[in-house]
Amino acid sequence: MxxxxxxxxxxxxxxxxxxxxxxxxxxxxxxxxxxxxxxxxxxxxxxxxxxxxxxxxxxxxxxxxxxxxxxxxxxxxxxxxxxxxxxxxxxxxxxxxxxxxxxxxxxxxxxxxxxxxxxxxxxxxxxxxxxxxxxxxxxxxxxxxxxxxxxxxxxxMGLWTAYGAIYLAADTKPGDVVLIHGATSSVGLWGVLVAKDKGCFVIASTRQESKVSKLKDAGADWVVLESQLQNPEVIKQIASKGVNTVLELVGLEALESIPMPVTKRGGTVVKCGILGKVWKMPVGAGLVTAMRKLTTLTTLDExxxxxxxxxxxxxxxxxxxxxxxxxxxxxxxxxxxxxxxxxxxxxxxxxxxxxxxxx
Missing domain, CATH: 3.90.180.10 (Medium-chain alcohol dehydrogenases, catalytic domain)
Structure with a gap:
């Protein structure tokens, strides 16, 4: 103590x-x-x-x-x-x-x-x-x-985490495309709210179809199910020029498979959530490759x-x-x-x- x-x-x-x-x-x-x-x-x-x-x-x-x-x-x-x-x-x-x-x-x-x-x-x-x-x-x-x-x-905490991740860590601008992976969490919903408040185009994801309507009510421009995100072409059809900011909330296990392929060159992935229960992972060849795909990785300094x-x-x-x-x-x-x-x-x-x- x-x-x-x-x-x-x-x-x-x-x-x-x-x-x-x-x-x-x-x-x-x-x-x-x-x-x-x-x-x-x-x-x-x-x-x-x-x-x-x-x-x-x-x-x-x-x-x-x-x-x-x-x-x-x-x-x-x-x-x-x-x-x-x-x-x-x-x-x-x-x-x-x-x-x-x-x-x-x-x-x-x-x-x-x-x-x-x-x-x-x-x-x-x-x-x-x-x-x-x-x-x-x-x-x-x-x-x-x-x-x-x-x-x-x-x-x-949900509000400040979302705002800080999107606007301070990622330096997101009005009109940017924001993908929130794990959007039905507290941070995710605040992410939708604060991103829409400044005029961003928001794509939100969820694993549960029953929660789609909640995300639309929050203001998300597009809602995709987790199963759809396994195919990067789905996001490319929604945002043809790629995603400026990815707010990754699901967990370390999702870092390589979801955000990297849909982020545009010069875009930012901010990892600040652990909705899963994987609190740490080995830094192997797969993660190193994924990190090389990432142009900018920013940490939030409050x-x-x-x-x-x-x-x-x-x-x-x-x-x-x-x-x-x-x-x-x-x-x-x-x-x-x-x-x-x-x-x-x-x-x-x-x-x-x-x-x-x-x-």
Whole structure:
């Protein structure tokens, strides 16, 4: 656990990971009402009352207590350890209840956090309260007061991942052709929304025919089934000049077979999702060949201020109806029903974000 002090002050509700790798998912967790409530370790942190938690595929790996990389600790890289904390969870939305003097936040601010160190460096977001460093915390803006916590909880990490991948990593321009591989995930649906918002032509893929209509409702110009993508000519018939940006969300196992043949010369493939369960793969001749086909491979270097602007803008667009909740929010569960929420995510039954609520 962290090297800095975080002495408890009272108790709170929380879900703890007590039996990793158990089946079903609910057997992995214990719901508690007496878990120690954290306190501020120093003036750079805020204490936040969590109202909603967006679930992420990485938490399926965390549920199995699988090892993580020091890179995943972000600004807490010097706190790297292999042990999984009792509470997992990588993002949340809520209200500041105590603000350190160096944070720039005030009590009552509605905020969002992602990749915030919780669930890795220290206890995560599957709880009623958490601490958060101010460089991992963003204000949601005035419009957030008019939006339910379920919708707000479905926004932060998926929205920023999609936006950052398409516009910062890939430098996509209005009118470009964007292929989103794995588009019914939270990141995928946000990818459709933000790409269409800036005038891109969007091709979205899904394995399940039942989800085609959801992607069309989100604004996708063309929806293809996964089986069709095995033939690159299908995409060439839709976009004769090739694809400018491929947002690859399915997994490492799909990197060589799908994106490479359809990307135009000078185009970009951004790999930032693991919808499958292949977390690593050997770098063999096949992958080397695939990488040679790729003209540009970009990694996303987060910009704190840009992330804040994107988040506030998106909240405004949810308020005015441009981004509809029924598109990006799949379902919401009570915190104590975390096992059911994980099961839905594990089964790939969701179309959009699965959220936990902490009423």
């Amino acid at each position: 962290p090297s800095w002090d975080n002495l408890p002050q009272g108790t709170m509700r929380a879900v703890t990971l007590t039996s990793p790798r158990s089946s079903p998912p609910a057997a992995c967790f214990t719901y508690r009402t007496d878990y120690p409530k954290p306190s501020l370790p120093n003036s750079a942190f805020c204490l936040v009352r969590i109202h909603a938690i967006g679930l992420n595929r990485a938490e399926l790996r965390a549920r199995n207590a699988e090892p993580v990389s020091p890179v995943e600790f972000g600004i807490f890289r010097n706190e790297f350890h292999n042990e999984c904390p009792p509470i997992i969870g990588e993002e949340f939305v809520g209200e500041v209840v105590e603000a350190g003097s160096d944070t720039g936040f005030e009590v009552g601010d509605r905020v969002a956090a992602w990749a915030f160190g919780g669930g890795k460096a220290y206890d995560g977001s599957y709880a009623e309260y958490t601490i958060c460093h101010h460089r991992r915390l963003w204000k949601l803006g005035e419009a957030a007061k008019s939006i339910g916590w379920d919708a707000l909880g479905a926004m932060p 910009d704190y201020d840009e992330a804040g602007r994107v988040l506030v803008d998106a909240v405004e667009k949810v308020k005015n109806g441009k981004y509809r909740k029924d598109i990006f929010l799949d379902s919401a569960y009570d915190l104590k029903d975390v096992g059911e929420a994980h099961q839905r995510m594990e089964d790939c039954a969701a179309c959009g974000k699965v959220v936990l609520l902490v009423p």
